Amino acid sequence: MTLRRKLLLVALCTLVLPLAGWLYVRQMESLLRDGQAQALSASARALARTLAVLDTDLPPARGGWYVQDTSVPITVDGYGDDWATMTPWSQPLPGNAKLMLAREGDWLYLFIEVRTARRTRPDVFDNAARRADHVTLLLGRGVEQRRYLIASDAPGAVTAVSIDEAAGNLPGQLQAQWQEDGSGYRVELRIPASIVLDRLGLGVYSAAAGGDPVAQETRPLIGFSPSTSAELGRLAPPEVRVRLLAPGAWLLAQHGKLGVADLPPAQRPGWFASLVYASLLSRRLDPAAEWAEDVPRVDLPEVRQALGGEPAVAWRAGQSRGSVVLSAAMPVEVEGSVRAVVVLEQANRNVPLLANRALLGLFIISFLALLVAGGVLLAFATRLTLRLRRLRDAAELAQQNDGRLDGRFPLTDASDELGDLARSFDQLLQVVGGYTDYLRTLASKLSHELNTPLAIVKSSLDNLEQASLPPEAGPYLARARDGVARLGTLVRAMSEASRMERAIAAAEAEEVDLAAVVGGCAAAYRGLAGDRTVECVLPDGPLRMHAAPELLAQALDKLFDNALSFTPLGGWLRVSLREVPDGAEIELANQGPPLPEAMHGRLFDSLVSLRDKATPGDAPHLGLGLYVVRLVAERHGGTASAHNLADGSGVAFVLHVRPMTRHRL
Known part of the structure; x- marks a missing residue:
């Protein structure tokens, strides 16, 4: 890896700046959210205490039968077509049955659906209908109450007969519709709203399961209250939607709407800014609630927690782009029991907007810092690389074609570490160059210096041959001449090598x-x-x-x-x-x-x-x-x-x- 690439990797270490900034922005966003959550929770707590002190018409702790308001006319025919829009909020009954209550005009409508695979029908004109499958209905108003038994041996119209003595102006019988199919049966009837019932009892009896034929579960009737909603409007803080929920998360009252201030087009967050906030900044953001519209039952996790007696807050993605919704649920306690739950919901664009702006500014500053740091390090690496290349080129050009070492190293006058290295190389080059020159000329010097001694030895041997020597000296004289000849050959070879080096170089x-x-x-x-x-x-x-x-x-x-x-x-x-x-x-x-x-x-x-x-x-x-x-x-x-x-x-x-x-x- 080149030096510039290494320094570029070092420059990338500045990426820790946006990482630290991102953590800081997330912490800031968390603090903003915590502050808003604490403020909204305090408002919800104050409102819950006020409702408990004012003795608002609150349902009992065990809840009641919820009556939905509908503007769709209902035909009493025993079929559930008119109840399709209310079916998601049906109320369970013992015996694998469910109940729906609705108020429309001057009538209170009741629809019961029983799922059973085994049916026991009463005989025609059988006075012992209690032994067959039937529905028990109780109507109560004040101290007055009356029970009715609904049973039929075939689909169609049926009369709910009273099994109690007359009580005030409660009717003696009720007209109902009974319909059956392979999965069970359905009962539909209506009661005049002028009776003004305050409680209702219901029981589903199955002959196959046994039990008390006239047992029923009695609860008060609850529903949406416009007067309570108006009272919530006077008590609730501005720009907040407030809901009052009964046990079971049934809506009793509501005031306000989830709205955010409309921003100028230039300041509205786009889809990318919303994505950045949801994926990089927000710690936990639940999906947009399915209960954002007006619905009779608001079954949310924070509501369930509040019904258990613990306050709760939740953050959700808003329905409008770039907004979030803060929900605070607070239990309304009367004499130690949870009678209702107050839910305050507030939509906000400021938290995502401020976080996105802070993150954008951080990214811009970090990017500029990265560019500056990278540019400075790249320029430094380029200059350092050029200086090192000058040293490399000088080292490569120092050796001549004929083997000599020549030239002077650059950067010897520099005051940094490269200057020290260049001066050390230059000193080494001079020492090695001198030694190389000595070795290169050693052969020619030796050949020149050895010529004279060899000539002296050769002439001495010639003189010895002319002198009278004993016969035993002949072999030694021949060996001496052979050695002189070999030395002469070596001297000529050294001279020839020096000559060839010069000729090849030229x-x-x-x-x-x-x-x-x-x-x-x-x-x-x-x-x-x-x-x-x-x-x-x-x-x-x-x-x-x-x-x-x-x-x-x-x-x-x-x-x-x-x-x-x-x-x-x-x-x-x-x-x-x-x-x-x-x-x-x-x-x-x-x-x-x-x-x-x-x-x-x-x-x-x-x-x-x-x-x-x-x-x-x-x-x-x-x-x-x-x-x-x-x-x-x-x-x-x-x-x-x-x-x-x-x-x-x-x-x-x-x-x-x-x-x-x-x-x-």
């Missing part, structure tokens, strides 16, 4: 066809190979390259001379040329013994040779051929290598060359 490059150069050399080698076979593998077309053809031919000559000495009679040699992505490769392979493993890394060094082992003789081999091949490869920006063939039949020497640098005038 060679000029030109545009040549490598295929023609290699093909010409291979053709010349066939006349020198004797009975050995020379193969040549060239590309199909010309291979143009900016190179020094004389140096390449010289390197091939050295490789051929080296390979020929190791190739047995009747063996083969193969010269090949192939193009590679960054230049070309010239390979000379020959049949012969494999290379020793210990010589792979030293084969192309100066004065290293294996030929004396292959062709023993008196004259030592100087080991300069493969050294010249390496110098030629390095002059072309490439490398020289050798490896044993995969089948073990011989050795391959590879000269990898690249185009030489073009010098512009």
Whole structure:
């Protein structure tokens, strides 16, 4: 990973700023919500205490039968079509039955549906109808009450007969409709509202289940009260919807509507802002309540909790975009029992709007801070990278083609850590350069210095040969001459190596066809190979390259001379040329013994040779051929290598060359 990328990753650490800001905005939004919840809960508590003190007409703690108001005319026919809109708020009865009560005009309507798979019908004109399936109805007003038994042996009209003595002006009988199907039966009737009932008793008897035939559950009648609603309007705080609920979450009174102030179009939150608030800022937001409209029963979690005696608050998504609804439910307790629940609901756009604005401002500031920090770090990384590249380029250009170390490091006058590094490199370069120059000229110096002592030794040996020496001194004199000859050969080799290095470094490059150069050399080698076979593998077309053809031919000559000495009679040699992505490769392979493993890394060094082992003789081999091949490869920006063939039949020497640098005038 580059330095700029690393510093860019460091710049990304500034992303912790928007994270911290987001947590702060969430905390702020939570505090705003807690403050509003506490204020609304306090208003609900005050209203609940006021209702308890004023002795408002509250239902008993055990609840009552709820009577719904309807504007739809109801036909008493025993079918539930007219009750379809009220069916979701039916009230359960013992015996797998349900009840619906409705007030419309001057009548109180009653609809009972009983689910049973087994029916016991009374006989016609049977006075013992109590032993069959029937419904018991009780009407009560003040101290007066009267019970009625409703039973039928077939669908149709039925008369509810009183089973009690006359009581005031309560009717002696009631007309009802009885309908049946495979799942049970239904009873529908109506009672004049002028009777002004204050309680109602109902019981469903099944002969199969047994029990008390005339048992019923008696409860007071409750319903929506406009007068109580008006009283709530006088007590409730402004811009708040207040509901008074009976046990069972039945609506007794209501005042106000859930409305929010209409904002200008420019300030109205869009769908994206609402999504951001709901997903990033709001800690818990229940879905929009299904009870937002006027319904007879408000069965919400906070209402159920308040009916249990514990105050509760809840936050919900508002029906208008970008709004939230705060609901506070407070129990109304009279003499230690919960008689009702007060629910205050308030719609608000300010909390999401303020949170979204704060988050937007935070994101903008964080984005700008990230841009500034990233730009500064990127500029710093770019400058640092450029300085490091100057050091790298200086280190690469310090070595000349002839092996000398020259040049001065940049940034040596800088006062920072890179300046210290540059000064250390410069000092190291000077020391290594001096040592390299000493080693590079050591061969020529030694050859020059050894010429005179060798001449003295040689002339002394000549004088000794002319003098009369005993016969036993002859072998020693011959050995001395042989050693002098070997030393002379080594001195000449060192002089030759220095001369070749200077000649290769001074060679000029030109545009040549490598295929023609290699093909010409291979053709010349066939006349020198004797009975050995020379193969040549060239590309199909010309291979143009900016190179020094004389140096390449010289390197091939050295490789051929080296390979020929190791190739047995009747063996083969193969010269090949192939193009590679960054230049070309010239390979000379020959049949012969494999290379020793210990010589792979030293084969192309100066004065290293294996030929004396292959062709023993008196004259030592100087080991300069493969050294010249390496110098030629390095002059072309490439490398020289050798490896044993995969089948073990011989050795391959590879000269990898690249185009030489073009010098512009």
